Amino acid sequence: MxxxxxxxxxxxxxxxxxxxxxxxxxxxxxxxxxxxxxxxxxxxxxxxxxxxxxxxxxxxxxxxxxxxxxxxxxxxxxxxxxxxxxxxxxxxxxxxxxxxxxxxxxxxxxxxxxxxxxxxxxxxxxxxxxxxxxxxxxxxxxxxxxxxxxxxxxxxxxxxxxxxxxxxxxxxxxxxxxxxxxxxxxxxxxxxxxxxxxxxxxxxxxxxxxxxxxxxxxxxxxNEALNLIKFENSDKALRIRERLYLNLAYNLYILKDYEAYRYQELSYDLKDTLRDKEIRRMIEELDFKYNFESQKERFQKQEELKLLKEKDKARTIVLIGLVIFTILLVLSVYFYLRRKNLALKLKQTELLQNQKIEKLKSESQVRILNATIDGKESERKQIAETLHDSVSALLSSANLHLQATRKQFNGSTPIEIDKTQEIILEASHKIRDLSHTLVSSVLLKFGLKFAIKELAEKYSNSVLNIDTNIKNTRRYEQNFEIKVYNITQEFANNILKHSNASNALIELKQENEKLYITISDDGVGFDKNSINIKDGLGINQIDARIQMMKGEFNIQSSLNNGTRISIILPIVEKVAFNHV
Structure with a gap:
């Protein structure tokens, strides 16, 4: 809509x-x-x-x-x-x-x-x-x-x-x-x-x-809306025109008017232009965010330093007064105790700083790992969209032109046209398969529920049967759905590679604005006390992703008793609005 x-x-x-x-x-x-x-x-x-x-x-x-x-x-x-x-x-x-x-x-x-x-x-x-x-x-x-x-x-x-x-x-x-x-x-x-x-x-x-x-x-x-802004070239006008082209194309498609393809191509051209601008804006946004945090921290440290200098100045005045009105012995004791106290505070401060540095290192590693995964997902999605939306559309258009060319021949059609159409059809199938490999087209079109079911069906074989139990789910924000799908796919891969299981079950349900994901199998399992499960199987990456999504992650397993993975994620709702 x-x-x-x-x-x-x-x-x-x-x-x-x-x-x-x-x-x-x-x-x-x-x-x-x-x-x-x-x-x-x-x-x-x-x-x-x-x-x-x-x-x-x-x-x-x-x-x-x-x-x-x-x-x-x-x-x-x-x-x-x-x-x-x-x-x-x-x-x-x-x-x-x-x-x-x-x-x-x-x-x-x-x-x-x-x-x-x-x-x-x-x-x-x-x-x-x-x-x-x-x-x-x-x-x-x-x-x-x-x-x-x-x-x-x-x-x-x-x-x-x-x-x-x-x-x-x-x-x-x-x-x-x-x-x-x-x-x-x-x-x-x-x-x-x-x-x-x-x-x-x-x-x-x-x-x-x-x-x-x-x-x-x-x-x-x-058409009335498009005529109003056909000579407007601001970013706002371009965004509106892109959406108008796309929706008009869909409308014409329903009316079986093949002018729809032309408007679809106009929409994609504008979308590519706006995407380039959006990428530049995202880079500027990240630069603002991290530079501002750095400047803010530097500003706070300058304020703290200024306050410390003022305090030291006040202490100096007090000390001068004590030198005048107190005896040397009291003064000596005072300096001794003061030095001891400062040394203790310095040690405490160093300990706190070291703890903060370790925490920052850990958070930075999680953030870098998550950014790497986000980058890969974004790149795969963009390539899949380009193949599906642009290349597939061009092949379909070429096929339609060849189909129209057939009608111009009286009698038999040249064999070159038949072979060309066969080649275009094969290319379309390969591009569709490649696009689906990069990002599930079922996920993008129909949502998480159907994508998970397709995943279970695709991974099942004569040795392993994967069932699903999905309740009370709906369409969510697209990037959220992609992340949940990739997490589920990674665990399904681990079951195939390592579990030696005969049966597995993927469960999804929504309760109280949270998504509950449970993945279990009847495989060989493992002893959690003898190995660190987060050292392998790609789980460290999944753990980083779930942390950044503010979710919860738990694995239950023991030898010869299978494995049960539980994930709880706060839902990111789909906002189907174009802000102009």
Whole structure:
């Protein structure tokens, strides 16, 4: 299903006039200038430096407006770096500042405070939606709609909230309600002449028609949306156009219109362009994350050093006073005890530091191992997608052209055409098999349940029978499904290679937002006391992966009594939205 949602990516760049836009009574020029310098860092893309300076500014006694703007800006930095939990935390702090300050304002300033409230509610709804918490997102979108105003910026926020709500209701198959909301959003975007947002909302409307099987209306609406942004080349417009092409291709395929292949190829071309940009953005995000942590730690150490120097200075003054007013014997004893105490503290500090270093080494090894596995999975997935989506599509297209060429011959068809079609068919089969080897196509299309069943059937043979027992599962976030599948496949390989078992069972079930995986066999087992099971069988890699997924992992085995593996993983929900 095609859903386009509207999200603000950057903090508003407008400079407000004092009478119309300033909603706080206390306003100091120096605070405003400080904020403007920090905001410029954000606009220049210096997220790391901007965040450090913003956090430092909040420590000082600044006016309420600057405090709100700075807090909101920090939430924006975390948002664009995909740390949505921290973004929500700072948005709630900004909301608290607004509500507390609103109690002290004259009525003439309420309109501007409502503008800030509307923007904050909308961003909270967006962030909760990104985390898959639909109930919370609906609550804050409705809070946005409760604020009434004819101001253009207010109306723009309202349209975005309406469009996002339509997407949420569409996910729950509440098509009538979704249509009501998206039609109002389209009307507002059209009034404001916001073509990109209007095209996104029209995409939602077309998806609603697609959901109720009104394919002709869906086709017409997709084309209307594409015409609106055919000359727009911003990243946002390209993302919307790519999804419109793909969904229009699917719609035409259902209508048996072979123009679908052309739109599918247009979608893939745009997708490749956007994927290159996304990879560059991910690299910049990682660079920001680790550089910021390093800068933050360095900043904290500088503060600690400064504090220690101040303490040492105070101690020196006290010591000078003691030299003047105490006898030499007391002074000698004092220095002796002080040196002894410092030596003890130094040893304790060294011990703590060594413990921290060992912990960091262990965490780094797990993180590096997990990053290596993630890289391999990502690379295999990209290659499989390229083979399946691009190469297979080209071979299919070539086959269709040859099929059309057959009709142009009166009488017998040249043998070269028959042989060419046979070659194309064989190439298609080999590419499909290779794509399935890299990443299970059953997993990508139908989900974990069917992929695990296929895995059990493929690995079963005349010696080993593998059964499955899968209860109460559904589609999850794709990368989560891939990781669970790879973990299960690794244990199935170990059973084949090492267990000498006759029967094995793979069990999956979902309870309380967690996925429980149990893999058992009746093989030879092993003595856990005589060997370290994590030294081999690839289990150290699996253990690292489960740690990074915040899961639990346990192995029960003994000689001649088989092996039972239990895994508990917190579920990562599927969020089928395109944020625009």
């Amino acid at each position: 095609f859903i386009l949602l509207n999200f603000n990516k950057t903090f508003s760049n407008k400079k407000e006039t004092f009478l119309k836009k300033v909603s706080f009574l206390l306003f100091q020029e120096s605070d405003s200038l400080k904020y403007e310098k920090i905001e410029k860092l954000f606009k220049d893309g210096q997220d790391e430096k901007c965040l450090i300076n913003a956090l430092e500014l909040l420590k000082h006694n600044i006016n309420e407006e600057t405090k709100y703007k700075t807090t909101f800006l920090i939430s924006e930095i975390f948002k664009i770096n995909n740390n949505h939990t921290k973004s929500i935390s700072y948005l709630k702090k900004a909301l608290k500042i607004l509500k507390e300050d609103n109690n002290n304002l004259d009525s003439k300033y309420y309109q501007t405070t409502d503008l800030y409230l509307s923007k904050t509610y909308l961003n909270l709804g967006n962030e909760y939606l990104r985390l898959g918490k639909q109930d919370s997102s609906i609550y804050f979108y409705n809070k946005t709609l409760e604020i009434k105003s004819l101001d253009k910026e207010f109306i723009s926020y309202r349209a975005k909230a309406l469009s996002n709500l339509s997407g949420v209701f569409m996910q729950d198959s509440l098509y009538d309600k979704a249509k009501e909301y998206v039609l109002e959003a389209i009307t507002i975007h059209r009034t404001l002449n916001n073509k990109i947002s209007e095209a996104a909302a029209l995409g939602n409307l077309a998806s609603i028609y697609l959901g109720v099987n009104d394919f002709d209306k869906a086709k017409k609406t997709y």
